[in-house]
Amino acid sequence: MSEPSSAPRIEKLSVKNLRSIGDDRVTVRFPDVGALVLLGENNAGKSNITRGLEILFGDQWPGTRRLEDHDFHGRDSDGIAIEVGAAVSGIPCPYCTGGEAVHFKWTCDPDNPGRDGNPVGYTFTCSNQYCGKTWPNNTMRTALAAAVLDADRRLDYQLSYASKYTMLSKLMHRFHERLLRDPQRKAQLAGVFDGLLQQFGAVPEFARFKELLASTAEDFGQNLPYRLDVDFSAYDPSNYFRSLRIHPSLDGEVRSFDELGTGQSQVLALAFAYAYAIAYGQSEGTVLVIDEPEANLHPLAQRWLATRLNQLAAPGLQVVITTHSPHFVDLARPENLVMVTKGEEGATRIVQRSREELRDELVARGADSVRTQPDTIGPFYAAGATTEIISGLFARRCVLVEGPTEALALPELLKARGFDVLKEGVAVEGVGNIAKWFRLYTALGIECFCLFDTDSNKNGREAADLLAKRQDIAAALGLSGDPAEPAALLGDPLHVSTSYATLDPNFEGAMTTLFGDEWTRLHEEAVASVGESKPLRARYAAQRLDEFDWVGDPASRIDALVRAIRGNDPDEGSEPQQFDDPWRDPSPWDAAPDPWADEEPPF
Numbered sequence: 001m002s003e004p005s006s007a008p009r010i011e012k013l014s015v016k017n018l019r020s021i022g023d024d025r026v027t028v029r030f031p032d033v034g035a036l037v038l039l040g041e042n043n044a045g046k047s048n049i050t051r052g053l054e055i056l057f058g059d060q061w062p063g064t065r066r067l068e069d070h071d072f073h074g075r076d077s078d079g080i081a082i083e084v085g086a087a088v089s090g091i092p093c094p095y096c097t098g099g100e101a102v103h104f105k106w107t108c109d110p111d112n113p114g115r116d117g118n119p120v121g122y123t124f125t126c127s128n129q130y131c132g133k134t135w136p137n138n139t140m141r142t143a144l145a146a147a148v149l150d151a152d153r154r155l156d157y158q159l160s161y162a163s164k165y166t167m168l169s170k171l172m173h174r175f176h177e178r179l180l181r182d183p184q185r186k187a188q189l190a191g192v193f194d195g196l197l198q199q200f201g202a203v204p205e206f207a208r209f210k211e212l213l214a215s216t217a218e219d220f221g222q223n224l225p226y227r228l229d230v231d232f233s234a235y236d237p238s239n240y241f242r243s244l245r246i247h248p249s250l251d252g253e254v255r256s257f258d259e260l261g262t263g264q265s266q267v268l269a270l271a272f273a274y275a276y277a278i279a280y281g282q283s284e285g286t287v288l289v290i291d292e293p294e295a296n297l298h299p300l301a302q303r304w305l306a307t308r309l310n311q312l313a314a315p316g317l318q319v320v321i322t323t324h325s326p327h328f329v330d331l332a333r334p335e336n337l338v339m340v341t342k343g344e345e346g347a348t349r350i351v352q353r354s355r356e357e358l359r360d361e362l363v364a365r366g367a368d369s370v371r372t373q374p375d376t377i378g379p380f381y382a383a384g385a386t387t388e389i390i391s392g393l394f395a396r397r398c399v400l401v402e403g404p405t406e407a408l409a410l411p412e413l414l415k416a417r418g419f420d421v422l423k424e425g426v427a428v429e430g431v432g433n434i435a436k437w438f439r440l441y442t443a444l445g446i447e448c449f450c451l452f453d454t455d456s457n458k459n460g461r462e463a464a465d466l467l468a469k470r471q472d473i474a475a476a477l478g479l480s481g482d483p484a485e486p487a488a489l490l491g492d493p494l495h496v497s498t499s500y501a502t503l504d505p506n507f508e509g510a511m512t513t514l515f516g517d518e519w520t521r522l523h524e525e526a527v528a529s530v531g532e533s534k535p536l537r538a539r540y541a542a543q544r545l546d547e548f549d550w551v552g553d554p555a556s557r558i559d560a561l562v563r564a565i566r567g568n569d570p571d572e573g574s575e576p577q578q579f580d581d582p583w584r585d586p587s588p589w590d591a592a593p594d595p596w597a598d599e600e601p602p603f
Contacts, residue, residue: 007316008090008143008285015052016083017073020045022347025083029352031336034310035319037328039393040340041425045348046322049340050148050289052084053320055106057146057287061138062106063122071108073347081109090285091143099128101140144285149269149293168246180238189237196235246272263296267305274312287318294325302327326390332382334358339393339445351445361443366435366475381440388429389437395427397447399565400434404535405507406451412542413511417555419562426565435472449565450477450500454484457505473500496560496570507538514554515545 014027026049030036038046056062072080085105093099103125113119123134180186201207213228233239248255248268257265273288293309294302306327313319321328329337335358339351353361355374362377363369392398399421401407407430411421421428431437434450441448450473455466467482474483477499487495487502493513495502503510511519519541526540548554564570 006090008088009316009318010053010057010086010088010144010285010287012087013049013053013056014083014085015049017080018052018082018084019048019071019073020342020346020348021048021052022073022345024347024349026348026350028338028350029335029354030318031333034313034330034333034336035321036338037330037336038320038322038338038340039324039329041394041396042324044340044342046340047291048348049338049350050291050320050322053086053287053289054146054148055084056086056104057141057144058148061141063118063120065106065108065120067108077110079111081107081112083107088144091140093126093128093131093133094137094139095133096126096128096131099126099131101125101136102127104136144287146287146289147273148289149266149291176238186238193232193236193238197232200232261296263298263301266290266293266296267301270305270308270312273317276317285316285318287320288312289320289322291322292324293321293328294323299327306330324394326387326394329390329393330382331385331390332378334378334381334440334444337393337444341445353443358443362439365439365442365478366472367439381436384433384436389431392427392429392437392441393444393446395446396425397427397449397565397567398441399426399428399449399451400438400441401428401430401451402432402434402453404430405538406430406503408535409507409538409542410451412539413545413558414562414565416542416545416548417550417558417562419565424566433469435469435476438473438476447567451561452483452500452502453506454487454502454504455506456484456488457509492557494557494561496557496564498564498570501561501564508534511538511541514557515548518545518548 010030012027012029014025015021016025017023020043026045028036028038028049038049040046055065067077067082069075069077072082074080083105084107085103087103088101091101093101101124105121105123105125107121108119109121110119114121122136124136124140126133179189201210210230213230248257248260260268270288270290270293273286276286290309293305297305302325306325309319309321309328310330310333323329334353335355337352341349341351343349355377358377359372359374362372399410401410407428410428414421429437434452438448438450452470452473453466455463455470458466470482470484471480474480477483483500484502484504486492486497487504491504492502493504493510495504504513508523522541522544523537526537530536530540560570
């Protein structure tokens, strides 16, 4: 058997036909540095990806696993085989010289069971083409182990002997191996144990008790072969590892895990995993799966923990996170992000970009090909990211606007026409540079709609700079020229296309044109309640348009905006417009049905 070239690790994981994951295989790449982060809405399939990881490397021996019908995609095992595979490194082949395991595969195919009737198959592939062995042994299987921290198995589980695969069990067995590896130390420990037994035997009462225990049991037992004896194994120094326990402490006093809050338990479990990885990570592979680390932590604690998690990944320890919190999304390492969604058929799909792939996607959407390089993308986006902007990655669709006025007032304006952005999982993000964030969001699989000003009231150098900004948005959308031209030609205060809309000359100006004196009155009235802040005054006015007479042009314009944001044709169901829109761009959203039923929440 060869020595491993490095600590055992997973390179890729692929899952097929497991629960929400369909026949279109889902494959995730594990990063070289930092945690792998799975993000997306609830019920998208993040946990099913980590379940595949647990099938291969969790507590139970993969070959003995049995699945229920509901574990098969579509809840029907007829004609469907579940497949879970992992590309690995650092695991020596026990059957040959110089070979390493490069792939593990687990299948469950009820229609094609083995000779023993078992539908489960569990095999590996060796890098040595002459090896020919395919059946993993226990040493190979335990070289990589997944420790899962979720709602049911947190600190008290991983720091117990509930399974030989828990972090504590693995640590103590590893400690035991190190302890007894030195023959001289082993002999010394045996001598200490013999001396301990002699000390116990020197106590007359104890010696008498032990003698009576054996003779009385023999007398009472008649012909039974069993006798009673005193077990001293707990006092054997070579077995101390079985008695060692990890416990919480406060001011030097031992405390119970039951005294800890769930959030505190999770933080301490991560501390244990880090210490374990540093001490033993060079020779042992652990995959730490953390399901929603934000659970039970207040926002500041989430931010603190998030800064530590990427430091947690160390030689021998890989970290997988599923999250709904923007605090755990590090845009400095975009290759570590896995966007998990559900397609039209209800099957899980993912988007994960390498740095090179992300660079190509951004350039294809108009980013500067010279300045946009694989190693600069992460720092560039991380420098401008805010918690609010990152939150857009969790949305079903994003509306990108230029500033806080639109971000605050637009949701209220849409709600007045029956479109609740929160209910329908739509984020309205004030990002400033729309083109920049449109490129990243769409490259990561988030559908976006852009809303921006025509700036028709600007002149000179300022107007030229704003034109360049709008042309950059057009390039990101796959268009050319100035996207404000249709509004200028038609005199539209709110011009709506399939992928963008413009406000002439800005949000306040467009609202004044659409709603006239009513908007002006509400905007001025707002000063007494919210002060002079333009964004707050705009939101105040939008919230109070319920009594506006929604007929004619204002209603048709806002309704067209609602349809476009939802992904429908903005002209569908509205009054026909008497012009040929030169900016009418083809879109896969055109004429599509509303993907979100009225009563379906976004979570």
